[in-house]
Amino acid sequence: MSFEKPPKFIKDFSKDQSQEERSQTAAEIRAKRTEYLSGKKEKQEEQRSLQEGQSERQAELNEQLAALEQLEARIEELSSSGVQKI
Structure with a gap:
């Protein structure tokens, strides 16, 4: 989308005749931009926070998975060693 540049005489006329309106419009544009x-910025911070939380949860899940794998290996070891229930 491209805007055509207004002719210079229109710009000059606007500066001379509508200075207050131009200032008000510029202030509104600055406020909207801010x-x-x-x-x-708030959305970026929220996204960063969510990503950090997700990384932490993934690390916790990996630790729990490793612990479960160790328990499974230990159960298999005990089962194959001939230990039976009493």
Whole structure:
């Protein structure tokens, strides 16, 4: 999407005749830009936090899986060694 540049005489006329309106519009644009950028930053922080939490949970799950595998190996070892239930 491209915008055509307005002719210079329109820009000059607007500067002379509508300075207050131009200033107000510029202030509104700055406010919207600030609002957008702060929202974007908040979303990035939230995403980073979620990714860190996911990494921590994945590490915990890997530890639990390793512990289960060790228990399974120990059970198999005890079962094959001839130990029976009393």
